[in-house]
Amino acid sequence: MSTPLALDVDSGLLDVSGRRVRPAVVWVRHGSACALMAQARPAGSMNPLRAESWSGFLRQVAATADAALPGGTVVGPGQLAQARRLGVRTPRTVVTNDVPAGAREVGAPTLVVKTPDFRLFEPDRRNWKAALPSVVGLEAVEQGPGPAPGVAGERPVVVQEYVPHAxxxxxxxxxxxxxxxxxxxxxxxxxxxxxxxxxxxxxxxxxxxxxxxxxxxxxxxxxxxxxxxxxxxxxxxxxxxxxxxxxxxxxxxxxxxxxxxxxxxxxxxxxxxxxxx
Missing domain, CATH: 3.30.470.20 (ATP-grasp fold, B domain)
Incomplete structure (x- = not known):
């Protein structure tokens, strides 16, 4: 970004090209370092240090505002454990890089295998195939040659009970x-x-x-x-x-x-x- 920016941490004032403003409402979307790197254009133009520096700057600007969006929550499958404790029904879920073992742990006859938010971190559609969510039977997973096609041990995925629904x-x-x-x-x-x-x-x-x-x-x-x-x-x-x-x-x-x-x-x-x- 070529626009000069400076945040006075003590006063909470944000200087934008010489104009000082006090952030009142800040809504940061897709501001993680990984997302900034994946979505940078041209591709590869954002290195890890630059991405984390900008992500940290955005977090600090949000922290100075009276109202920050979206709010606080755990992100990912950990939400399910918290929801269950609050009395909200959730599907049985395991995160694993061994899909057959995860499927046996879940124990449901039909399963969903998925990679949450993969589109945000993999902007090249040609690489989406290996991350697409799929519904599979427990027997098919156990009889397969290994972890689910396309994800064989390369990264953890979510293996989840398929819940029949209306x-x-x-x-x-x-x-x-x-x-x-x-x-x-x-x-x-x-x-x-x-x-x-x-x-x-x-x-x-x-x-x-x-x-x-x-x-x-x-x-x-x-x-x-x-x-x-x-x-x-x-x-x-x-x-x-x-x-x-x-x-x-x-x-x-x-x-x-x-x-x-x-x-x-x-x-x-x-x-x-x-x-x-």
Whole structure:
């Protein structure tokens, strides 16, 4: 970045090309060093030191603001353990680089094998195939030649119980407000491999799903989050993941409804008014 920037840690003032401002609301998205390196253009232009320096700078700017988004939460499968302790149902999950062993540990007849957020850290679509989520049977995994195709010991993956369900939801939490979409897809990898086969519909959030989202956001002090949930045949909400950096524009375009963008703008405005009043 060629723009001169300087943050006075003592006063909290941010100097941008000679203009001093006091950050009131800061929303850092995809600001980790790994994400900055992966998304840099041209590819390879961001080395680890530069990426970590910018990531640290963004974290420090957010720390000086009165309101910082998205909020605090553990990221990754550790969310599931915390959710269970809060009374929210989750699928049995193992993180492993030995898929057959992980499948036996989970013990479910049908499993989901996935690499969370792989698109953020692997911008080259030609390398996505090995990371695409898949539904596999326990017997097929055990009879295979080794760990799941494409991931044979090279990195840990998530091996998860497949939960039969009536509905799949993407639920957005925005400072207390909730927006929900119902997602129908022929395969877990369809959004990446065949997006035209995926249908997204704006729906009212079922009360059990809304309660689960609010419970987790309260526990995690999370102002914003994109939640993936299932609804069982009995109406019970099953929590899969909360992404504090989750995007919404793709879902809005598919559903032809732009309420999340409106609520995001309202949220930032209200946070600004609160922090400056």
């Amino acid at each position: 509905r799949e939801l993407r639920v957005y939490h925005l400072d207390g407000g909730i927006c929900a979409f119902e997602v129908r897809k022929p395969d877990p990898s369809s959004p990446m491999t065949d997006p035209d086969s995926v249908t997204v519909t704006r729906v009212d959030c079922p009360p059990p799903a809304a309660e689960a989202v609010r419970t987790l956001c309260t526990a995690w002090n999370l102002r914003y989050g994109a939640f993936d949930l299932l609804v069982s045949d009995t109406g019970e909400a099953v929590f899969l993941e909360a992404n504090p950096d989750g995007d919404w524009l793709w879902f809005e375009r598919k559903a032809r409804w732009h309420g999340v963008s409106f609520m995001a703008a309202v949220m930032v405005r209200e946070l600004f008014v609160r922090s400056t009043s």
